[in-house]
Amino acid sequence: MKIATLGKGRIGGGLADLWEKAGHEVTRLGREGGDVSGADAVLIAVPGASVPQALNAVTGLEGKTVIDATNVVRSSPPEGFASNAEYIKSRTRGATAKSFNVNFAALFDQIAHASSRPGNLWCGDEEAREVVEQLNRDAGYEPIHAGGLENAALQEGFLGLWFAIVQSGMGPFFYRMAPPDRF
């Protein structure tokens, strides 16, 4: 798959490394932006409050399948939108998924050594399922589906609980969710 990452830091760069190892062709864009018209999938991995500005610097986004990994830390989604993911869809008008926002980039190099495959949440458009689930598996995660894009605000809101778990003493962690017969 041809993938463009908007953001090439811990999440954008870290996933780009994992996806390249899995055989994908990845173009990494920083704040200078660029053209993504040749990409099959676009990952958004910039600071949550910078999404509108970041999208302004990119051409070729129209109709693209997008995975939004942003979190809104000490900020809110753009006015009129419940989530960054829904805002992004309003800009691209393509299939959109929220994923990779509920994990730790610091653990990317440990995924392959985990005794069982860690889970990773995603929600979003059914049209994005094939791409987002493949890119989850190719990064080493088992995708956990959390419904449609209308649930993106819930997934973004998970961050408060996430930090509470980290700060309660566990530190960065993997998670899994599965029915009892698969746990």
Ligand SMILES: NC(=O)c1ccc[n+]([C@@H]2O[C@H](COP(=O)([O-])OP(=O)(O)OC[C@H]3O[C@@H](n4cnc5c(N)ncnc54)[C@H](OP(=O)(O)O)[C@@H]3O)[C@@H](O)[C@H]2O)c1
């Ligand atoms: N780190 C994690 O474990 C983690 C986990 C889940 C979700 N997230 C979320 O993922 C997103 C990225 O986090 P990160 O940890 O990867 O951040 P990071 O390491 O600081 O990287 C941020 C990237 O965004 C780019 N950027 C910054 N401001 C921009 C702007 N105004 N326009 C366009 N690009 C801009 C930077 O560009 P330059 O390279 O040009 O500076 C850099 O490539 C955030 O929304 C964060 O909340 C992070």
